[in-house]
Amino acid sequence: MDETTSRHPAPPPAPVAQEQPHAAPTGTRPIVELVDVSRIYPNGESVVRALDRVSLAIHPGEFVAIMGQSGSGKSTLMNIVGCLDRASAGTYRVDGVDVSHLDADALAALRCSTFGFVFQRYNLLPSLTAAENVEIPAIYAGAPQEERFGRSHELLGRLGLGDRTEHRPSQLSGGQQQRVSIARALMNAAPVILADEPTGALDTRSGEDVLALLKELNAEGHTVILITHDPDVARHARRIVRFQDGRIVADERHEGEPARPALPASRAPRRQGLARFLPDLAEAVRMAFASMHNSIFRTALTLLGIVIGVASVITMLAVGDGGKERVLERIAQIGTNLLIVRPGARGIRSSGDNATLLPEDADALRVIPGISAISPERSGRFTLRFGSQDYFTSVTGTSADYLSARDWPMARGVMFTDADVRAYAPVIVLGQTVVDNLFGEDDPLGRYVLVKNVPYEVIGVLSPRGANAFGQDQDDAALIPMSTGFVRAFGQRFVNSVTVKVADSGDIPAVEQAVTRIIADRHQAEDFQVRNTSQFLETATETQNTLTLVLGCVAAISLLVAGIGVMNIMLVSVTERTREIGIRIATGARMSNIMLQFNTEALVVCSVGGLVGVGLGLATAVGLEAMGVSIAFALMPPLLAFGCAFLTGLVFGYLPARKAAGLDPVVALAYE
Template identity: 85%
Template sequence: MSEALTRSEERAAAPRPPGEGLRPIVELVDVSRIYPNGESVVRALDRVSLAIQPGEFIAIMGQSGSGKSTLMNIIGCLDRASAGTYRVDGVDVKELGPDELAELRCSAFGFVFQRYNLLPSLTAAENVAIPAIYAGMGREAREERAHALLGRLGLGERSEHRPNQLSGGQQQRVSIARALMNAAPVILADEPTGALDSRSGEEVLALLGELNAEGHTVILITHDPDVAAHARRVVRFQDGRIVSDERREDEPSRTPLPGTGPARRGGLARFVPDLAEAVRMAIASMTANLFRTALTLLGIVIGVASVITMLAVGDGGKQSVLERISQIGTNLLIVRPGAPGIRTAGDNATLLPDDAEALKTIAGIEAIAPDRSGRYTMRYGSLDYFTTVTGTTPDYLAARDWALARGVMFTPADVRAYAPVTVLGQTVAQNLFGADDPIGRYVMVKNVPYEVIGVLAPRGANAFGQDQDDVALVPLSTGFVRVFGRQFLNSITIKVTEAGDIPGVEAAITRTLTERHQAEDFQVRNTAQFLETAMETQNTLTLVLGCVAAISLLVAGIGVMNIMLVSVTERTREIGIRMATGARMSNIMLQFNTEALVVCSVGGAVGVGLGLAAALGLEGMGVTIVLSLMPPLLAFACAFLTGLVFGYLPARKAAGLDPVVALAYE
């Protein structure tokens, strides 16, 4: 009885493992990890059971291939067990999805890798702060904590140095500071001294001992017995099984840290800072590969600039056509000889001057001008000029909304008297008289002299590109007798008083001429039909130009996707590091999609500027353009959508990577 009591008292007086009586922070029950290998399988772990109490310093020891690294990956939620049960602080990992595992890695584990796994493009402080980004910590708060941790580890003056500017021991200290960033209760150190000299290795091990003394649970993976000797408990592995589990009896008691780290924010409070960080990381990635970024931007810039320039030219063409048609007159009806839908060549005698007189009785007509035209040589002195001679009536100017630059128009009396007078267009006047005033001079047409009594105001080209100023007007009666010979018309131009009266007047014209001719051997067209035809043509041209520009933007989008896929491959290890430090799938998706969006947005902005500059340059060269707000907005929106659509596949590929495979990628 007394001997039993004595043994009980000895056990009570002996030091106990830290956390005894508490729930294990890490607990594995019959855990196996099996990999297929051809027709057979490899058992990296074989029914392993292990419980680690809060506050322990445990070494998992074994030779290469013994299964210790696989065990670390499962403990750190980087990999899943094929069989068995694994709990972290009482939570069954088997029930957790990818994002929940990322939450657990963010809050419960801090990783210290043999090869440090620092991102070369970031400073020491930025590397340390990575876990806090995914924990939702504000930028100022995490920068302050990162610098504080580096200062504690003796790297305060090196916080703005990049990894290639640090020694191996310093890089490992940065890695330890990163593991401490989220106050994770468990530190997983995988061969932390494997790449260090003996002195640096001792410093790292001493640091891990200090962290354990502060309450961190330290799990050390090693093959070196001297390294394992720093732990209070050593578990030896061989062929995927535990062969021994030894605990030092002199382990002091200590207060373990709480079982979970900081809780992450959710909803919009999480998304907004995550997006801001994704944009910042995207800009950093772009500046780190400036030449490749410039080449990627080039395609987007050309595509967006093409869209803006092409649409500006197309809209300019439509406006030019509209202006030219409006010069003809807006409320006009044009009667031409020949049955509807049939194009006639040469003279057609179905339309006569008496038809024009008959149409004057229709209500709603403001002016009516019959005309007959032909191409003839006009001579002044020793100068000859081949132009269009048009015989018409004084109402021609009113019907066509055409003014005189100087002089007068011939009168009805001139028409009745067959007067040999003419009114010249600007082109004819300049070619025959140059800077001289032609009024009162005489020109010859078919050896008959005509007095120049007026000069028309300049009109420019019509909707079909023909020079309207290349014309000479003569009285219709004079033209029939002295120029054309036969007395029939090429057309009758009718100006309707009100635009709303056009359909009624057109119907009356058709009815009157059909009764007179006993057949519909004429065509009545209005300027709206001319406008519609011209606008359809211009719209088709603009559509073609827009399609060409859109194709270039599509090709640029494919280039962006290709570059992003290459970037995912190049940065596979970075993705693994971010996942190990708590990045969720949505974080990785957001990061890479944001990079594509930033590239396309920057390219879109530059393309908008270049497109506007190109359009203005074309305007300076005499091309009619129309700039409006919609094409730049449309082009930029297309560039943005290009980044969103073509960045999705690379982003999804990145987010779907296995953390273990990504970390092992060379």
């Protein structure tokens, strides 16, 4: 468009010089009617009157040239006529409808159904083919894809571009691009064609072809409004309206203007509601992928932030959940319905050599109902010898209930019995680690090992259990009867702990109270403490949940940073595509269409990044698992991570989309 404003103090209205003898067509209502329309722009303490009380009526079927020099106001008039701008004062009617009462979406619908724009600089979208450029108005009119496709190819074929439908604007000459622009103006069968300097960028031959085409369209019944500064171009019209300093100074009609066909019916939107939204969304997704493809390097950098964020969420949650499961499994191996009685008052750390807890205390607890096993224990570290092999390990003197209390099965052999305990039998049960170090691949059963130079017969091997909740190797152990240990290994007759297994976990509180009461009565003091292993489980669960939450928050921060990056890129994209937005608005896009397109682009970027991130996160977790890291896979973390990525696109795409939808179409179309 050319510069449309003239700057001078507001003068009194000047008389309009019009040649009155040639009346307007009779019997029809004006398709375009302006009554005392002014367009005023503030300019510091003064104002700029781009239009000054202009009155003009254009009837269906007319071919009108709006002629004037740069700054005369003709392009401002076209913007108001095309509903791209609003008048500051006066009345403007389109086919009898006062547009001053219409909101932005109603104006968009009016542009979509009534006006077709032909611009001096063509204003084709460089990323789209000729056919796709022509289809744009029909997209915003809600036409089905098949109908759009057929009509766009039909129009291009009619205009001599049937073999150029898949060419992009950069592959077309100036005349061909202008023909594509005209085809786009005709896509919705718009009754009014607004041509703004349509020959200004063309050579003489191409310009003549375009003017001939406009005359042909006028002969078919289209109302053509031609904006030009060239008298030779204006002479092709049957009516010339001359502008100067924002006013009409002449309105000339040619003699013998023929009657025109009736006004073609405008195309109303085909669908409404959800039936309209879903195709619009599908088109927005398609355009989003096209936009991503056109800026592939920038898209890849934008995706990178989302991919890293989503992959971090999945990997960290998988590691956190894996660690949690591993800890809980180890605690479960100890047992979750156990009471552990240890010497020493609560709150005072005991060395384990406190002699206040005796085997008789364990025997006294057997009267408590609900107990399935009681195992007093006394431990020490000794060197075990077999032949020339020595191994330093933990030796525990205990009762025959030890394995039952710990839910620890035998791998082979047997556990010593109560009879062995009463008989001070020199027998021993070994853990798998001890067996590996002393016997290697040999069978240890029936062999003898020395503990403090006393031979013990190996009668059983415990099944492997691995590390406990504290990372200690549970298989690095040996069990002997407690009575034998007191006499031949430990010396003093006291225990380090008493393990009480409760048959029903619901009875744990009552059993714990009874254990505390009985031992306190026996000792006449509370010089011991009772620990509930279910509390260990709760504490460990809370701790692991906290750690997992911390890991998830760290990963979420990376998603937040990625979201800010998406918003920044989209804001830059809005600025770079300002002219494109203006073109879309001029061809009938509503604010909701623009918002949907840019929000969808952000959603598509984040969704694609989310999918790639999910795959990368799962692959990373699998790799860590192969390296020995505890990993737990679940459905929720990938869904959560992808949902966060999707939400990131929705939230951080809103501001750029709103900025795009709020652009002034006149300013957007003039953006360089």
